[in-house]
Amino acid sequence: MTRVSKAKAKTTARSVVIIGGGVMGCAAANELARRGVRVTVLERSVPGAEASSAAAGILGAQVEAHRPGPMTELGLQSRKLYPALVKDLEKVSGISIGYRRAGVLKVAYASGDVARFQRELEWQRRAKLRLERLSGSALRAREAELSPELAGALWFEDDATLEPRALLSALRIAAEKRGAVFRSGSFVKRVAERDGRAVGVELDDGSLVEGSHVVLAAGSWTSLLARAEPEGQAPMPRVVPARGQIVELKTSAPLLESIVFGPDCYLVPRADGRLLIGSTLEFVGFRREVTAGAVAKLLAAAIRLVPALADAELGATWASFRPYTSDELPLLGPSATEGLILMSGHYRNGILLAPISAHIVAACVLGQSPPLDLAPFAPNRGLTPAARR
Numbered sequence: 466m467t468r469v470s471k472a473k474a475k476t477t478a479r480s481v482v483i484i485g486g487g488v489m490g491c492a493a494a495n496e497l498a499r500r501g502v503r504v505t506v507l508e509r510s511v512p513g514a515e516a517s518s519a520a521a522g523i524l525g526a527q528v529e530a531h532r533p534g535p536m537t538e539l540g541l542q543s544r545k546l547y548p549a550l551v552k553d554l555e556k557v558s559g560i561s562i563g564y565r566r567a568g569v570l571k572v573a574y575a576s577g578d579v580a581r582f583q584r585e586l587e588w589q590r591r592a593k594l595r596l597e598r599l600s601g602s603a604l605r606a607r608e609a610e611l612s613p614e615l616a617g618a619l620w621f622e623d624d625a626t627l628e629p630r631a632l633l634s635a636l637r638i639a640a641e642k643r644g645a646v647f648r649s650g651s652f653v654k655r656v657a658e659r660d661g662r663a664v665g666v667e668l669d670d671g672s673l674v675e676g677s678h679v680v681l682a683a684g685s686w687t688s689l690l691a692r693a694e695p696e697g698q699a700p701m702p703r704v705v706p707a708r709g710q711i712v713e714l715k716t717s718a719p720l721l722e723s724i725v726f727g728p729d730c731y732l733v734p735r736a737d738g739r740l741l742i743g744s745t746l747e748f749v750g751f752r753r754e755v756t757a758g759a760v761a762k763l764l765a766a767a768i769r770l771v772p773a774l775a776d777a778e779l780g781a782t783w784a785s786f787r788p789y790t791s792d793e794l795p796l797l798g799p800s801a802t803e804g805l806i807l808m809s810g811h812y813r814n815g816i817l818l819a820p821i822s823a824h825i826v827a828a829c830v831l832g833q834s835p836p837l838d839l840a841p842f843a844p845n846r847g848l849t850p851a852a853r854r
Contacts, residue, residue: 481830482507482666482676484653484690488520488629488819489682489808491636495554496823498643502830505674506640507651507666519785521711521733521741522632524625524817527596528569528726533588535841536794540814541594542837543821547625550820558638563628563736569724570599570608572618572770579617586619595622610720610771626724626733629816636819648674653690656681656805663804678830680806685751685786687796687809702796702846704810706751706786709744710759712767713780716740720773729766739780742767748789755782787812797825797842798835806830807844 479502483490486508494504523529524547526540551564573579583598590596597620604618605611637647652669656679665675683690685706721734733741742763760782768774788810790796795818796807806829811818821836828835840846 479503479678479830480676481505481678481680482674483680483682484656484666485682485684485686485809486510486637486647486649487682487684488633488636488815489684489811489822490680491633491640492819492823493680493682493808493826494645494647495636495640495643496827497830498640498645500827500831502827504640504645505676506645506647507653507668507674508647508649509652510649519711519783520629520816521731521743522563522627522629522816523569523724523731523733524627525569525621525724525726525814526817527589527594527621527624528571528619528724529814529817530589531585533592535838538837539795539821539842540817543818544623544625546820546824547627551627554632554635554639557642558635560631560635560638562631562635564625565627565736566623566625567723567734569621569624569726570604570611570618571621571726572604572611572615574614574616574728576601576616579619582619596620597622608721608723608725610773611725612770612772614769624724627816628735632816632819653683655690656802658802661803663802678804678806680808680826680830681800682808684809684815685788687788687807702790702792702810702844704788704790704796705748707789707812708747708749708752708784709787710747710755710763710782710784711744712742712760712763712782714740714742714767714774714777715780716774716777720771720777725770727766727770730763730770732767732770740767740774740777751786753784753786755784787815794846795822795842796844797822798839798844799829800844 481504483506486506490506494506497504524544526544530537599618599620601616654667654669656663657665657667663679665673687704716738718738719734725732730742745759789812790810795810800807808826825835
């Protein structure tokens with residue numbers, strides 16, 4: 466942290482500086498600006514240039530939920546916010562974000578695996594969440610191009626999908642129309658502090674962007690900007706990059722209607738015939754390469770699931786970094802430094818969790834009660850395996 470004089474550190478009440486212009490930073494900017502807060506977003510590149518725009522856009526609140534717990538509740542609440550957010554964004558920005566309640570099929574090649582899925586997720590039925598077990602024939606009646614090898618699936622009707630790049634554009638445009646300022650090419654040096662409180666952000670050129678609150682939403686780069694906590698405070702969990710590689714195929718018409726989660730890949734269809742195959746999980750630092758081995762494995766798994774993909778055109782490949790914490794829970798809420806709010810570590814579910822995270826940040830800035838208990842996501846929580854999801 467850098468310390469600034471009292472004279473220089475004047476702040477405007479409820480003026481927020483957000484570090485990071487990905488989906489988290491843009492969602493927070495839009496929500497805060499919608500509530501009348503002055504917002505400045507600092508982004509070293511352009512908004513959405515990193516993991517957010519490279520994501521597959523799955524809103525898998527149920528298919529990604531392994532057990533009841535804080536992460537599951539966070540995902541379900543965020544999924545519930547999406548329809549209203551989509552309506553608002555499309556009205557304000559004029560951009561369609563491709564939101565579609567496509568549903569997700571979690572498929573298996575052995576009937577025993579389908580039965581195991583169902584046993585593991587029986588708690589969802591008890592929680593009144595919709596899911597259905599499909600036989601192999603019922604599965605192919607729903608999705609005719611799926612492999613006859615598949616023994617069945619679980620069907621999550623309420624999970625959805627959208628176009629991440631369109632979402633990012635809509636969030637940014639809506640936020641700007643509501644008064645938020647985006648500053649691209651801003652290289653952040655550190656959070657500025659006075660008397661133990663965050664008062665803005667110091668840039669590499671020595672200039673200070675002042676604010677009554679700072680929101681750290683820097684994704685995989687969060688730990689490069691967060692300082693060590695004062696003595697006696699629990700250390701902030703490290704956020705590390707988890708590389709994910711994705712392959713895009715093109716067909717003349719969509720081969721699938723639903724998202725498909727298979728044993729070794731997932732498939733996300735787009736309305737224009739594109740299909741995304743994801744994704745790997747690799748802890749290789751900030752190496753962005755797309756590798757031949759990963760592409761080969763993803764293609765083999767996808768073609769086994771949908772044999773007709775063997776004739777698809779190879780579109781694009783890319784890799785991005787998902788912000789990972791060791792307990793796989795995000796860092797959400799006030800830090801040990803007054804005025805500094807964390808909004809990072811969302812790992813595989815950044816797109817899904819953007820709406821609820823934005824509401825949480827807005828509540829923290831405005832001194833309101835958050836929409837759910839933030840203790841499991843506290844930036845200075847103790848990390849134990851039991852904390853997961």
